[in-house]
Amino acid sequence: MPKQAKPDQQPDGCEDILMSLHDLALRFRGQTNDVIDRISLTVKRGEVLCVVGESGCGKSVTAMALMGLLPTEFAKISSGILGIQATRLDLSKVTMPTAMRGNDIAMIFQEPMTSLNPSFTIGNQIIEAILQHSAGSRTDAQARALHMLQRVGIANPEQRLSEFPHQLSGGMRQRVMIAMALANDPKILIADEPTTALDVTIQAQILDLIRDLSDETGMGTIMITHDLGVVAEIADTVAVMYGGQVVERGAVAEVFNDPQHPYTIGLMSAMPQLDKPGGKLATVPGTVPSVANMPEGCRFRTRCVFATQRCQVRPPLSNTTQGHDVACHYAPIEANLSVAL
């Protein structure tokens, strides 16, 4: 498993970068604050990037925005450059063209039970996705669909092709979704909490499958999750989001072992540890403010024990160590702890 510690655009890694998102900002209609506040992400070949954060922090909205799936009557993107290999899209002006959607970048969703159309067969839905982006014949597409089903580990794929979604279990349906998403060899797969609705053993299987396919094909994966267990299981790199901002990102081992942002530190200490039994779980005090009440500057400062006057200015996301970026004025926190207290 390649554990690369260079998530940002280093000159030597440029040709490896499959997707970059720069300064995405958007707000919902009728609100005065940005719900996504200038976030940037990059994904390299074969990399699994986990975007982690609590509900409502803007993980899914980010994914929907870059796929062009946010209805324009609900959300207005004010800035954001999406680069997929040589293509550059200014998301504030254009949405992703349908020729790219499902072809260069594919997406799977949280609810496998409802994400497939109940009225059409599995085969119909996969073949449709293939034919949308390739000029091949229906027979070729059918063969490809069969191959994809085998690849995601579905038994009796011939029979499954002619079955309807309701005849499959949740885990199977998520496998079908993955087969459908990968049928056109996308460069990027966005997986929006793909295992949340599944039971634990199936969760692990689906995560392994995504990991294997990512290693095999070299596609980049953006895995959106609120589950740090999932991050530990699958991620190469992790981006921690809070209130529509990326507060920390870096190689997963780096961020887990040496969290620098007070929010990440809080998250880590809120995780139950099997080797340290007993006692109450730590919590991050307070709740996430609503979009309308988001504080200026660092959005975490209203809940942060270290916050000072300085935090009213937004801290930039900057390197603490190589490949580990933190958006906090007081990072690295150990060195600056005396300042904050």
Add this chain to the structure above:
Amino acid sequence: MLPFLFRRILIALPTIVLISIFVFALQKLLPGDPLLVLAGEERDPETLALLREKYRFNDPIWMQYFAWVGNALQGDLGVSLRTNQPVTELMGQKLPVTIQLAVMSMIFALVIGIPAGILSAVKKGTATDYIANLVALSGLSIPNFWLGIMLILLVSVKWQLLPASGYVPLSEDIWQSVRTMLMPSFVLGTALAATLMRHTRSSMLSVMNADYVRTARAKGLAERVVILKHALRNALTPIVTLTALLFGELVAGAVLTEQIFTIPGFGKLIVDAVFNRDYAVVQGVVLVTAAGFIVMNLFADMMYFVLNPRLREQ
């Protein structure tokens, strides 16, 4: 599917029996003795007794009922008391007229109602949506007879484009037959189109936010395919049921419209029969339309299977 269908038919049977009892009771409950009409002015007691014997009026009422049902099951609904024509023969003449009117009206309703409903759902909250809703509301509010009369005035009298009334059988002259039926079916169809449009709109709106519609978009499908394939297919089930029920209503007779355009259909037949106390005809027509209604209901149920794969295997 077959066990389900069998169950539905089992439920339909008692309904038909109840209707037949009700229809039969009509004749007995209504004031007046049809035989007095039949016997004429003279009312010779012997003739009357003969008639009573012939029509089994001396039997207990339940025996009369069973005799009537027995005949009905053999396709004999009795004889019109006025014209002495068998009721089945009378209905056989009128039924094609009514069915032609119903089919043409339904075509109008579907062709206008469903696209308008889809359009207003997709363009929800825009001018298109408001205009479509306004037109639909007008369609529901304007009475058929008014629209019919206005159309006759404009199209037939003023512009002389279409015949104002009458009926030409399809077998005689297809073109002329369709032309004659065009206005009445438009009048009937627009009212149904409004209902269909409202239902299509709400049904489409409920599926437009479904996860699988989002999946379809994420696949990169054109918006047209997303709406017309993935959304519409799932929105269609309630529309199909509604269409079947509306069709049942159409066959039961568009009494007003048939009167205005003097179309010799079921509606006119039943009105005339009621005015003339032609009980045999009333009974026959009510029984047949009720049965037709039940058959359309069954048809709607069957369409569920065609449209919903989840039901098919049970």
